[in-house]
Amino acid sequence: MMQALPPPPPAVSAPPPERSVGTQDEVRVAAALTDARVRVDSSFSGASIVLYGAVFNPGDTPADVVVVVRGPEAPVRLVQKTRTFGIWLNSRPVLFEGAPGFYMTASTRPLSDIANFGELRRLGVGVDHLRIAAPEERRTVTRYGVRDVVVSRLGEDYLDWRRAVIRLKEATALYDTDPDGVSFVDRGLFRAEIELPAVAPTGQYFAEVWLFQEGQPVSVSNLTLTVEKVGIERDIYEFAHRRPWTYGVLCVLLAGLMGYVGSRVFRRS
Structure with a gap:
């Protein structure tokens, strides 16, 4: 005699697939790195890392992308050759604190065409607006009728020394500016290359991907990159x-x- 089979268990409905949140009305930028860790050994001769991303722009206003990569900060010691009684001597050393060991900017257009001087200075975007701490030594002077004005001991020569820091870093490929370094490969999709020289310092790097519209920053994406010895x-x-x-x-x-x-x-x- 055949026995009746038990009824099948009730069907369990599968959870709905996850979906991204709608961004139809949001202007923003998203980015990532092909490799977030660079390993340095005795054969290290530099590295090239691709930064890629997408621009979500529902409107008709064109947008520009600016990539800024900062390396770990390190002090920079400079001396200047001075001629004294016909003999070339080194001046008193000047120590700049807080200069990035690596600094790169890449953009879709020259920075001066993307935003004005004040906005770039506020954000610290570009070597001309890079924040480099002056030497700690200070002195007080009277300027324009105002007493006890605190200035660096370098005085009006500070800008010349600051340009020397940038010039030395550029000579070793540690500072770089590429006004055409960001290219759109498809509608809303872009890429940029980060070139690390063999002398790149080890430590943690910070990358900022800015999205500008009509001269104003409307979105930013932050990334980290680690360069370590192995x-x-x-x-x-x-x-x-x-x-x-x-x-x-x-x-x-x-x-x-x-x-x-x-x-x-x-x-x-």
């Missing part, structure tokens, strides 16, 4: 910073040993 280079770097005295003594002993071995080899030959 392998034996990282071990030596960390040991040198954790135990600098021991590292220095070992370097002296190693140099003495190599000198002794070299003298013995050349003496026999």
Whole structure:
């Protein structure tokens, strides 16, 4: 005698698929990096990273994209050659604190065509508007009838020293400005390349992707990039910073040993 089969379990309805929130009325920019981590070893000769993204622009007002990449800050020490009694001597060193070790801007057009001077200065976009802390030494003067005005000891020469910092960084490809560095590959889709030289400092980098309309910033996307040492280079770097005295003594002993071995080899030959 056949037994009746139990009824099938009730169907469980699948949850609806996730959908993005509508952005029909929102002007914004979204961006990402092809690689958010760069590994530096003895064979590192630089890296090229692609930054890509999309512009959501429901209106007819054209938009510009500006990419700003800042590296870890580090002090910059400068000296100036001065001629004294016919002899060229180094001036008193000037130490700038807080200068980015790497700085790059890429845009769809020249920055001066995208926004005015005041807006770029407020945002710190562009090497001309880069915030570089002046030397800590200060002095008080009287200017335009106002007493106790605090200024840098460099005085009116501050801008010349600041340009020297930027010029030296540009010479080593650590500072770069590309007015055509952002290109649209399709409707609303753009890309830009970040070129890291072999001398790029290690640490955390910050990327800002600005969207401008009619000279005003309307959206920004923030990204991070890590450049780190790997392998034996990282071990030596960390040991040198954790135990600098021991590292220095070992370097002296190693140099003495190599000198002794070299003298013995050349003496026999």
